[in-house]
Amino acid sequence: MFARLARFVVRHPWWTIVAWLVAAVLIIAFSPKLTTESDQGDFLPSKYESVQAMKVAEQAFPQQEDTSSLIVVKRSDGQPLTAQDTAKVNAAAKSLNAHKPPTVLNFATGAQAVAPNKAVQVIMVPMKGTSQADSEKQGDAVKQIRKDLPTLLKDGGLEAKVGGDVAGFVDNEDSFNKSFEIVGIATFVLIIGLILLIFRAPLAAVLPIIVIMVTMQVAMGLIGAASKVFGFSGDDSLSTIILIVLFGIGADYYLFLMFRFRERLRAGDDKKTAMITAVERVGEVISSAAAAIAVTFLVLLLATFGVFSAWGPALAISVVTMGITSLTLFPALVSLLGTAVFWPSKAWKKQPKERISGAIGRGVGRRPVVAALASGLVMIVLALGALGFKADYDFAAGFPQDTESAQATKDMEKGFPPGLTTPVQVFLKSENGRPIGKAQIAEFSQKAKDAPGVGRVQPAVPGKDGTVVRVDLVLKTNPVSNESISLVKDKLSPAVHQIEPSGTRAYVGGQTAVFADINAVNNRDLSVILPVAAVLIAVILALLLRSLIAPLYLVIAVLLGFASTLGSAVYVFQYGQGEAGVIFQLPIILYLFVLAIGTDYNILMTARLREEAKEGHDPKKAAALAVQHGGPTVAAAGLILAGTFSVMMLAPVSMLKQMGFSVAIGIALSAFVMSTFLVPGLTAMLGHRAWWPGHGDEPKKKPVHPADTREDFIPSGYRG
Template identity: 50%
Template sequence: MFAAVGRFVVRHPIWVIVAWVAAAVGVIGFAPTLTATTDEASFLPSHYESIKAAEVQQQAFPRAATPSAIIVFERRDGGPLTEADAAKVVAIGQALTDRRIPDIVAITPTPPSPNRLIQIIAVEMTPQRGPADQAQPDAVKVLRAALPDQLANSDLKAGTTGTAAQNLDAQDSGNRANVIIGVATIGLIIILLLIIFRSPIIALLPVIVIGLVSQIATGLIAWANQAFDLKTDSSVSAMLIVVLFGVGTDYILFLMFRFRERLRLGEDPKTAMVSAVARAGEAIASAAGAVIIAFLALTLSTLGLFKSLGPALAIAVATTLVAGLTLIPAVVSLLGTKVFWPSNAWRHEPRGARFAAIGRSLARRPAVYAAVSGAGLVVLAVFALGFHPNFDLSSGSTSTESESNVWSKELLRGLPAGATEPSNVFLRSDTGAPLPADRLGAYRDALVKVPGVGQVGQPTLSPDGKVADFQVTLANTPQSSAALHTVKGPLRSTAHAAAPDGTTAFVGGITAVFVDIQAAVNRDYAVVFPVAAVLIMVILGLLLRSVVAPWYLMLSVGLGFAATLGATVLIFQHGLGEPGLIFILPVIMYLFVVALGTDYNILMVARLREEAREGRNPRDAAAMAIRHAGPTVAAAGLILAGTFASLMLAGNSTLTQMGFAISAGIVIVAFVMSLFLTPAITALLGHLAWWPGHADVADDGDREAPAGPRGRETP
């Protein structure tokens, strides 16, 4: 099949290129804009209690809501606010009200905090009408622009935080991150390809081609989101950049190495490209299939975040795969050997002494290589047991120096930790009659006694008297593990148990949302991980015609995942002292490390099988596979790890953690697992690795004549 694809593309390269350009023009012209959201609650399905609580609040108290923005004031000298300072804050609030800023409903100054270190103005805004609605961010911009004039000639300083301000800062941070990541990714790819091929044409080829493909992929993702009402997290755009350029460059590398190999065997450029597609196509398609299936397994998630992330990345990889097997061969078949200009190094096979030495050493002592590499991964994997999830996506999507983050921390100087985003307990009558007023006091008293609760406000009744809202201020910050424990355990159990007969209690608020997200993620771990693993094993079994090989390949990749998580915990939690890692990190790591780790395993084992089919014993086959496939795996792993490492330049904790974890995982799977552990285990198992088939034994008609010392270089 892949040979037929190669022949068609090589015979009609102009038409293939024109078709891709036309597709790009059509998608760019008609696809909707890809938008993102940082609203954690929007990712949860409706059966969770926090969402039910939000629905009760919307029905009973449609005008009540946590302020969209909070303006925090403090003295420049850090001292207590004076009466004159407090009066100035009230005057500023009135002045801002008089400006009648669009989409601001109310501006309400509050008294100074009990210790008089801070004072706030609560700003209510019109509800956001969707992820693309810029009304609230625009209102925050106006507020921030107006503050300096209002603070002139006073002893006060101020800043804006709250949900709307965090969303604005997240957008700005995301836009800057996309530029930084894009420049770093493209720059790294160009530099590394120049070093590998010494050709500016090949160095620029992925940038031009994948730049075109990315427009098509982004448009297709936007259409899919619109068609299936999917919500995209703000980090997806940055991840799309590195996925498209990283994975796309890998596939181009695999194809170009094969193309160069066939040229060295004496084939003309067009025949060499057909051979390259025929020989590398199965491995590339299988590798991409593993990645796509791993991503699509996320559709089984209960979280909207993962439901949309999986298809988005799957579409990106699928588009890249098709381009790798059609557009790249079409362009290269037109250029022929000029694609390597000005270097002539493509004519001569390098000696590859380093990888040859590694291969010979592993062939002599495969048990030692398997034990040492496996033990190293196990040591790192132990640290994964200390993983603590962090559920604050909003602050994690901005830099620590952003105004919303800085003033959110300043706010804690004067208010209890939980006062920034209080929880709510809603008590609803199920009988159709108003709530019994004489029972509300006792119910509040029960909530006050809950461990971890700082204070409980007096109940606010809905106009019909059928719903009461008890505002609960937690003793700990809303995103902390202690706050989540309070809501998940004693607060919810007490709220439900103490509810009077004929009533139902719902615990809501951002902490309750995090609790439900944690429950959803735990459920997804038990469903998505096994399903993705089984489907990838099926692909491996079909590719390798073996029952044994998929098992140890997946076990090694699983060990690589655990080692990667352990390394990330070691660096960020133990080394940098962060309280936890972003909660989606294990799922993202699992998919990238497992899927991409399987890519490199497929390439290495496929080459090992090819060497065995030429009559080599298992150990010699492993040695030759490392010699010839090692440079390709190393180059691809270095480029892919580097592109994901560029996420660390974004300046926010979410992408920094993702960038480190994924790049570290790729380094582990490429340079430890694929180069050492997998070949060593395969060499030890010998023919058993291919049971019950005989994939390592070829018919005489399938075996090529020996190619000589320059005959082969890459997978």
């Protein structure tokens, strides 16, 4: 199949290129755009209590804020606030209310907003709006408030800082933009630089960048069309993830193809024959790798968390699109360019010395048991770190702490519990349709003060018809810390339900409760996704290798790589840097970029092991040659992909640093430990048994020598 495809593409390159471009233009021009959501809570299934609480809130409090900021006022000299100071703050809030921005619902303060120790007074600033345009208006409102405050509080010895979610976004927007700018530029520079270093040819370095960028536009068009047909949406991060995935696998497949193309040119093939042979040899590898990754992504459809289930089809479409591009457009373009793609370098003509890969290959071939045990032991030790994994939901802690919003939070905590900015929202709903009595509300509020982790109970707020009442519980600890999330899930929610007034039902909501439910959903999803993905990858490998044994240890190796990567992150960030945990999305990110994409290298190396065995080499020799000839391809691809992610560590945001380090180390383990030592070592150890029950390692039948067909050598009884 791949031979026929290769012959058509290489012999008709212009037809291939024109057909591809026409299809791309039609898809990009006429496909609808993918719709996105930004609120993580919107992706939770409706059976979770935090989602039910949101539904109750939407009906009973149509004017409830969607987000909020707060103004923290203190004396410049650090002394307690006086009655005169409080009066001035109240007057400032009244003045702000008189000219409030459109997105601001209210500037609320009063006696209850003065800290018991008089250290600070808070003005709450609830805001409405969830769209991108609303977010921009909210940011503008924060900037205007900061501009007005000095005038309103002048000559009083008071100073104010604006904090909260919106203010934090305003302050950290530059950090994020600079981070992505740094990462984007560094990624392009790194990919081009490394391919330049490998091929010493500008055209060879720029070509994949252009093709992958166009492929992404085609993929996004197809995803948009599919989203309308199948009714799924993505979150704001999906386009970034697709970009990273396409650059990762696109660079891999390009290198798989180019290394084989160069190998055949060095063997004396002309440019068209070299490309046909290259596509024929790596076509099965690329298609199997793309199928394995696409299936791995489609398994995300089993996730109950809507973000992940939406990622599944989108990423699968992207991978399949890139696979098709790699087997059609790349070969067509390179076959047209021929050896000019390597200009001005002449290195493509020279046989590589392969000193390093040759030495490693000989070592693995001579001592496969040592190679397998040593590499396996390294990965097991790293994997043990995953047992200490703790999820971290505190995004704010990962941003620079010298901003006004960060300082406002620190000032606020001098007088109030940390949970003031993000209270646990309890909605009491009448079950008989009658308004909830004041005595019941007062009794509940009094009992709630003694609930686990509660530092303060805010005044109750009745809904529009009195059948729903909101009571905010302020936690003593950081509301988005792992400690608080576990507290709400395991202790506070059960305690609230025990004290709910007769005839009512309590719904525990708010951001901490949402994260608690996300935590439960993530644990459930990973427990389902990982085993199913492992089985499906094993099936694809079994079809590729015609074996039942090799897929078993390959899948175990991939899962071990996943655990090793997560363990490495735990060792570095939790134990090494003393952080509360690693970002809660990290396991699923590693699933996407390490477990899925890292499978590429195993498939390439295993295919090369089988190829060398078919050439008639014994298992140890086949392992040595596979590492010698396939190792440079895996090393180059792994270096580029790991390097691409490692540039994220330049960002001043902890979340991006953790993602960059973890994925880079995971790809490095996949390329330089698993595919170079563990898999060849195990295959050489098992020998012919690795390919049971098939005959994937059976040597090819050598062509019959012409002399053997002469009439002199045919017995007389068999002559025509």
